[in-house]
Amino acid sequence: MNKIRSNLTSGLLAGFVNVFFVLLGLTGLVGLLVQDWFNLSSQTPGAWVLLLLVALWGGSRAARNVHCETWTDTLVGGLVTGVAQGVLLAAFVGLVASMLDSGADVRKWLVQLYPEAIDILRFGQAPFAAALIVLVLMVGMGLLGAALAYAAARYHWRDKVGQRWEAARNQVTEAPRVKRVTGQEYFKPLVYVIGLAILLLAPFMLGRYWNYTLGTVGIYVVLGLGLNIVVGFSGLLNLGYAAFFAIGAYTVAILTAPQYPIQISFWIALPVGVILATVTGVLLALPVLRMRGDYLAIVTLGFGEIIRILAKSDALIDLSGGPRGIRAVGGPTLFGEKINSEFHFMYLIILSIVLAVFVTYRLQHSRVGRAWAAMREDEDVAQAVGIYTLKYKVLAFAIGAAFAGLGGVIFASRNKFTGPEDFTLLVSINVLCLVIIGGMGSIPGVVVGSMVLKGLPEILRQLSDYRMLAFGALLVIMMIVRPEGLWPPARRKLELKTPKKTTRGELVEPPECPEPAAGG
Numbered sequence: 377m378n379k380i381r382s383n384l385t386s387g388l389l390a391g392f393v394n395v396f397f398v399l400l401g402l403t404g405l406v407g408l409l410v411q412d413w414f415n416l417s418s419q420t421p422g423a424w425v426l427l428l429l430v431a432l433w434g435g436s437r438a439a440r441n442v443h444c445e446t447w448t449d450t451l452v453g454g455l456v457t458g459v460a461q462g463v464l465l466a467a468f469v470g471l472v473a474s475m476l477d478s479g480a481d482v483r484k485w486l487v488q489l490y491p492e493a494i495d496i497l498r499f500g501q502a503p504f505a506a507a508l509i510v511l512v513l514m515v516g517m518g519l520l521g522a523a524l525a526y527a528a529a530r531y532h533w534r535d536k537v538g539q540r541w542e543a544a545r546n547q548v549t550e551a552p553r554v555k556r557v558t559g560q561e562y563f564k565p566l567v568y569v570i571g572l573a574i575l576l577l578a579p580f581m582l583g584r585y586w587n588y589t590l591g592t593v594g595i596y597v598v599l600g601l602g603l604n605i606v607v608g609f610s611g612l613l614n615l616g617y618a619a620f621f622a623i624g625a626y627t628v629a630i631l632t633a634p635q636y637p638i639q640i641s642f643w644i645a646l647p648v649g650v651i652l653a654t655v656t657g658v659l660l661a662l663p664v665l666r667m668r669g670d671y672l673a674i675v676t677l678g679f680g681e682i683i684r685i686l687a688k689s690d691a692l693i694d695l696s697g698g699p700r701g702i703r704a705v706g707g708p709t710l711f712g713e714k715i716n717s718e719f720h721f722m723y724l725i726i727l728s729i730v731l732a733v734f735v736t737y738r739l740q741h742s743r744v745g746r747a748w749a750a751m752r753e754d755e756d757v758a759q760a761v762g763i764y765t766l767k768y769k770v771l772a773f774a775i776g777a778a779f780a781g782l783g784g785v786i787f788a789s790r791n792k793f794t795g796p797e798d799f800t801l802l803v804s805i806n807v808l809c810l811v812i813i814g815g816m817g818s819i820p821g822v823v824v825g826s827m828v829l830k831g832l833p834e835i836l837r838q839l840s841d842y843r844m845l846a847f848g849a850l851l852v853i854m855m856i857v858r859p860e861g862l863w864p865p866a867r868r869k870l871e872l873k874t875p876k877k878t879t880r881g882e883l884v885e886p887p888e889c890p891e892p893a894a895g896g
Contacts, residue, residue: 458519601779623683628705
């Protein structure tokens with residue numbers, strides 16, 4: 377009964393997810409994308425891909441619920457799961473299809489549920505026949521998902537693939553010629569030079585749109601590297617990071633925009649913006665860094681909102697422009713030529729990324745980085761061994777704020793505009809998400825996280841309405857499937873992959889399926 381109850385839960389969960397996707401209109405949107413990508417004549421295949429993948433996942437949960445006992449138990453679990461999710465989705469499709477056939481306007485209650493989204497799930501059939509087709513498909517995918525999950529666990533497919541990949545990689549890396557080349561002193565500098573050359577040549581090969589898109593990603597890489605020092609290296613949670621971003625942007629706007637009397641050069645305003653952001657980070661850190669955990673997060677969140685509200689308020693409208701912001705922000709000039717295109721700003725962004733990566737890498741492998749690591753693991757122990765934690769916390773906040781100020785200066789100058797809506801809480805959440813998803817404490821992880829969270833939404837602009845839903849789902853999936861991040865640092869990856877110990881100190885390995893019997 378426990379197994380049946382667990383399988384029913386898995387089936388109902390998968391069924392509710394599928395119904396939720398249909399209600400949000402995701403099936404029609406995915407169907408349209410697949411139709412465009414593969415030049416199909418109908419949206420039906422793409423729409424059903426999403427639903428069938430969820431059903432496959434529900435069936436795989438059934439195999440895990442029976443703990444790899446027998447094929448019979450696995451298939452029964454997959455059947456129960458498939459029936460549960462099939463009945464739920466079939467009833468929903470049949471009910472809505474009947475309402476549409478009777479002339480009811482379902483969009484009065486369900487705004488995102490277009491009639492076309494149900495039509496592509498019906499295969500052109502009557503409501504009852506369509507419900508039967510949906511039920512059969514869901515049951516079939518539940519059985520298939522359970523069978524695949526059970527076979528993968530019992531026959532160790534994942535381990536075998538990993539072993540073959542490791543053997544192939546070792547065969548390449550341990551080859552005598554490869555070892556002779558990689559063992560040379562000039563190998564690593566040569567790789568860095570080649571990578572830098574590719575970055576410098578990339579803007580020539582990209583159009584205006586891609587230069588702008590990758591420039592936005594690059595600015596968030598700089599922001600992510602700064603927040604990675606605060607969150608990933610020193611273990612401090614800052615939810616008001618957009619405040620330092622705003623300080624850098626408003627500083628360069630006030631110092632270079634024509635409506636203000638100062639109008640100094642961008643190259644002078646840039647360090648001023650970075651310094652002001654750094655000083656603000658220090659001033660914020662001194663009174664609040666004796667707090668820990670949630671209390672520190674709430675204080676920094678409040679600071680970020682204070683900066684945004686001040687920038688938006690009428691009291692400072694002569695300084696910040698109020699809700700209208702500041703227009704005609706000045707840009708850099710080089711040898712008398714203005715740098716005002718996405719192409720030219722790409723090089724400034726690349727230079728900022730290289731500088732931020734260099735500083736971050738040197739700090740991570742220095743005495744300061746080791747002090748941050750000790751604080752992150754256990755602040756009390758770090759204090760006990762003589763680390764002045766307050767100093768290193770202030771240093772982390774100051775350097776992180778400096779990177780945010782640098783990103784803000786470039787952001788405002790490139791857009792020729794800055795306003796309070798550019799620095800909402802969502803900006804801080806976005807930067808924090810890319811650090812977590814990429815891998816806290818990992819420099820390459822920040823780059824990967826920026827590409828995933830800022831690059832993909834720009835490429836898939838049709839999914840922009842579902843960005844926050846994607847953020848939440850991606851965070852949940854990452855925390856369950858890969859909590860260390862997409863590209864974690866070696867230390868964190870080792871910590872999370874180490875087998876847990878019992879209270880007696882014995883290692884506990886995850887349960888595995890028994891080896892199949894001969895002939896089975």
